[in-house]
Amino acid sequence: MNMILYGTPTSGHTHRVELLLEMLELSYAYETTPTEARRSAAFLRLNPLGQIPVLVDDGHVLCDSNAILLYLARRYAPKSGWWPEEYPLALSATQRWFSIAAGELRNGPATARLIERFNAPGDLAAAQAIAHELFAFMDTHLAGRRFLVRDTPTLADLACYSYTAHAPEGGISLTAYPQIRAWLARVENLPRFKPMPRLPER
Numbered sequence: 001m002n003m004i005l006y007g008t009p010t011s012g013h014t015h016r017v018e019l020l021l022e023m024l025e026l027s028y029a030y031e032t033t034p035t036e037a038r039r040s041a042a043f044l045r046l047n048p049l050g051q052i053p054v055l056v057d058d059g060h061v062l063c064d065s066n067a068i069l070l071y072l073a074r075r076y077a078p079k080s081g082w083w084p085e086e087y088p089l090a091l092s093a094t095q096r097w098f099s100i101a102a103g104e105l106r107n108g109p110a111t112a113r114l115i116e117r118f119n120a121p122g123d124l125a126a127a128q129a130i131a132h133e134l135f136a137f138m139d140t141h142l143a144g145r146r147f148l149v150r151d152t153p154t155l156a157d158l159a160c161y162s163y164t165a166h167a168p169e170g171g172i173s174l175t176a177y178p179q180i181r182a183w184l185a186r187v188e189n190l191p192r193f194k195p196m197p198r199l200p201e202r
């Protein structure tokens with residue numbers, strides 16, 4: 001196997017891919033790709049959008065974290081339940097969480113963290129408000145459920161874990177969301193879970 005993951009250790013988009021690579025016990029090389037490196041001609045040939053993560057598998061270039069999750073699950077763990085294609089309702093729900101991961105989760109907690117900890121421009125209060133609206137919904141949704149879609153984990157859980165767990169780094173407390181905290185703990189207890197490093201306090 002010849003796999004390279006381009007990313008950074010504090011990128012939640014990269015972390016969700018690392019989680020699946022680890023959980024599927026796939027071996028891969030890790031190429032740390034900080035902001036400047038994402039502007040290089042060599043990297044832009046891989047992903048013209050200049051974004052991490054990028055996965056190169058046997059010469060095939062894959063971009064976008066959720067698209068990479070889907071590829072890995074179908075390519076290396078078909079019928080494992082990570083992408084529950086045999087169950088149309090669960091499949092639709094998993095895709096819905098992919099959309100939420102790329103929408104509200106990106107625009108809420110991930111953006112608040114970028115503003116708070118990476119000095120990115122933006123409206124912190126607006127991002128925090130999006131996060132709280134999302135988390136109120138997630139907390140209610142998770143009541144009586146073990147994972148976001150099924151009793152067993154799906155790609156939805158990996159897509160949503162990293163930026164939810166690290167929301168406090170964007171000034172968003174999870175104290176008011178006990179169901180979310182219990183779900184985070186269940187993801188962290190999955191075999192071969194690998195944490196994303198916490199950012200140092202400012």
Ligand SMILES: N[C@@H](CCC(=O)N[C@@H](CS)C(=O)NCC(=O)O)C(=O)O
Pocket residue numbers: 011012013014035038050051052053063064065066102
């Ligand atoms: N939709 C993309 C978004 C990825 C993304 O926003 N990555 C950030 C880092 S977490 C990035 O590379 N931004 C461009 C930059 O910082 O130069 C995905 O899911 O992979």
